[in-house]
Amino acid sequence: MQAELLASTTFEVQTGPDPSPTILKLAAHLRRKAAMGEAPTPPATPAAICLQSKHDARIITLEVDRDSIRLLDGSVVDPKLTLEISFGQPLVVSQYRVAARSGTNPDLEKYLRQILAPVEADWTEIARTFWASHGNRAHMPPRLVLQSATGETYILGSPDAAIELRISGNVEALVDLCTGHTQLTAALVKGLLFAEGTWEAINAMNAACLREGLGAHTKPAPQQGLPV
Incomplete structure (x- = not known):
């Protein structure tokens, strides 16, 4: 399963010193959306999102499937497909932008926008x-x-x-x-x-x-x- 994910479209995400709070906040957000009946629709095929620290180049990978988002170990990042997230403070997403659009997986890009945009602080x-x-x-x-x-x-x-x-x-x-x-x-x-x-x-x-x-x-x- 992991090999299939890493062979699929992969996005690199730049985070602050510790990517772990990103996962925690994203998970909490998805739980709230699901409780309100507003959970975003996942992509039709599994994919991987790579979270990479700007400070120590450490990479962690999230497996995105129709029913879950899970943590994987290791990743292969396609440099052509980059989604950057800049953290002004711990646990606060200050802004994000798509640096390069994916011509092969627009559904995944739409899904990432759905799940990441609401994580931003007011x-x-x-x-x-x-x-x-x-x-x-x-x-x-x-x-x-x-x-x-x-x-x-x-x-x-x-x-x-x-x-x-x-x-x-x-x-x-x-x-x-x-x-x-x-x-x-x-x-x-x-x-x-x-x-x-x-x-x-x-x-x-x-x-x-x-x-x-x-x-x-x-x-x-x-x-x-x-x-x-």
Whole structure:
């Protein structure tokens, strides 16, 4: 059975230092979906998903069948078919993208999208974590207003502040911003996000995104004249 799986279409998945939490969170998600009668439909034929650590190149493999997802040992990764998942924090999926599409197994790709997309943390929780780490930095606006393309608005900082930075766009772009995968000015140039605010606030947001991307999560001590 394992040989058949490894000969089938295989996706490589990049994870954080320990891929194991990925399996635990994915399993919990599938249990919840099944309990609600919303479990995604597996592919018609068995396949394998490889989870590979970016830090130590360790690989674990998940067997995907119609009735289960099980852990296998060892794998053979086809480099032409890559599904990347980037973890900003342990157990929190910050974003994912299909780097190369499979022309031979579109059903498997659709299934992976179904099971992986809902594992992502809620975008407002990601934004809250970002603000907790960086909202107190120098020149950050006292209020940050984020609005998704669906109209959902999330306000961070002081609700009564006269100065604010307002950013709008699709959820994926907002998540990339708050996890340090892109800077605000780059997203503005590409038309992925739109912003209203001072250049000082935009530059401060850029610096915060850069720190987040580098893993500098330490929150500084409150500075005089800045919101706490």
